[in-house]
Amino acid sequence: AQSVTQPDIHITVSEGASLELRCNYSYGATPYLFWYVQSPGQGLQLLLKYFSGDTLVQGIKGFEAEFKRSQSSFNLRKPSVHWSDAAEYFCAVGPYSSASKIIFGSGTRLSIRP
């Protein structure tokens, strides 16, 4: 069965520190992988996506993620966080082909320590 696991419910990092948010997935076929961000009072916005090719993908706001097939992971990273990065982050997995649902993890809430 399809599933997405974000093991960290809440993470706090200091401004300027590096960040890594974990995402593991279970999917029966080649997946599409996504990271979305939901800022307080805002809608969900796509940060980055992986479909194929280079396993290190760059996104908006200085974020990147690396697809590791052997570990079924798609962790999100940022070298130096800003206070404006405080938000809820969601990992998602969807179909590479044919019709199937896109499912989301439970999210990781990121707080920034001044």
Place this chain on the structure above:
Amino acid sequence: GAGVSQSPSNKVTEKGKDVELRCDPISGHTALYWYRQSLGQGLEFLIYFQGNSAPDKSGLPSDRFSAERTGGSVSTLTIQRTQQEDSAVYLCASSLRQGGRSGANVLTFGAGSRLTVL
């Protein structure tokens, strides 16, 4: 339209009443999704449409929930005999289409409809 539009943005209803939530996707987007986000929770998949058909309704919590899409565009999520546990933000998203190598599965979300059942 330019984005995904959802209405109402806020709905307060009494337990046992029926509610309808509307989603107007981006013009030309053939895939449409409904998700539910309860307080402090992730996004729970409810249903998705490809055109007017719904290949996967597996996420609908009970037979009180139903959804339809007409003309390959607007979708309505209906909750009958609402219960307090139905209180949540209902999110709609659309994408150009599903599957394929073009990477067209990127979802654009609406702002959501916040439902409060008293």
